[in-house]
Amino acid sequence: MKMMKSALFPQVAEVDIAPLSATDLDLVQLLSLAHDPKAGAVVLFSGEVRDNSAGKTVDYLDYEAHESMASKMICSIVEEAAKRWHLTKALAQHRTGKVMAGESAVVVITCSPHRKEAYAANRYIIDRIKHEAPIWKCEYFTDGTKEWGGNCSCQKLLAMPINTFMNLRVSFFFLIS
Amino acid sequence: MKIKVFAALKDYFDKDFLLEEDLKTIADLKAHLAKQQPKASALLNLCRFAVHDEFVALSHLIHENDEISVIPPSSGG
Numbered sequence: 001m002k003m004m005k006s007a008l009f010p011q012v013a014e015v016d017i018a019p020l021s022a023t024d025l026d027l028v029q030l031l032s033l034a035h036d037p038k039a040g041a042v043v044l045f046s047g048e049v050r051d052n053s054a055g056k057t058v059d060y061l062d063y064e065a066h067e068s069m070a071s072k073m074i075c076s077i078v079e080e081a082a083k084r085w086h087l088t089k090a091l092a093q094h095r096t097g098k099v100m101a102g103e104s105a106v107v108v109i110t111c112s113p114h115r116k117e118a119y120a121a122n123r124y125i126i127d128r129i130k131h132e133a134p135i136w137k138c139e140y141f142t143d144g145t146k147e148w149g150g151n152c153s154c155q156k157l158l159a160m161p162i163n164t165f166m167n168l169r170v171s172f173f174f175l176i177s
Numbered sequence: 178m179k180i181k182v183f184a185a186l187k188d189y190f191d192k193d194f195l196l197e198e199d200l201k202t203i204a205d206l207k208a209h210l211a212k213q214q215p216k217a218s219a220l221l222n223l224c225r226f227a228v229h230d231e232f233v234a235l236s237h238l239i240h241e242n243d244e245i246s247v248i249p250p251s252s253g254g
Contacts, residue, residue, distance in 0.1 A: 064183060066246055066248060137252050148252070
């Protein structure tokens with residue numbers, strides 16, 4: 001992984017990493033890529049697999065993506081947010097494949113001189129990735145059953161916000177420069 | 178045309194397959210798939226369609242060599 005600043009938007013820096021990863025998300029390494037002396041605020045969001053859903057114990061989730069479309073879409077969402085909130089650095093990475101309960105399925109890191117913009121941009125990015133990127137989870141329960149998130153039980157899909165499946169954990173770091 | 182389906186749609190269709198039928202628009206394709214697998218029709222109604230990785234409207238005209246992705250509602254994150 002390497003960092004690259006956009007030539008077109010020198011005040012902005014989308015961190016150049018793969019938007020999809022088939023292996024564990026390394027939150028510490030991703031955070032280290034995002035540190036920036038111009039940023040007084042770094043917000044890290046990690047969407048993690050909760051061990052229960054709809055009253056059943058979750059063993060793991062399996063994420064499938066339309067990889068080319070999802071990658072393009074994540075890059076474009078991050079780029080748009082970076083411009084809109086004048087972020088100094090921004091990145092997002094989503095897992096594919098098997099993710100165990102307690103592991104990170106998606107991470108978004110946003111950096112800005114002050115915390116307001118970093119928080120707003122971070123929420124914008126994760127909301128759009130969850131709702132728009134062609135990525136799907138299949139829940140595997142300890143009782144041996146499985147269920148696609150947002151599958152054919154359409155009433156349930158429409159009645160239940162997608163984020164009820166997730167344990168949402170936000171950590172934040174203030175760096176006073 | 179080549180069709181790719183994802184997620185819960187794979188319970189009803191092969192993950193990719195070729196269609197030789199004379200289907201003019203994406204709407205025709207959607208109706209054709211629903212006829213093949215009536216149990217998938219509720220899910221198909223929630224799907225978006227993409228041709229060569231770009232989302233298209235139901236009125237989009239299909240070309241012979243198009244690769245069409247059928248995209249169920251996202252459930253990432």
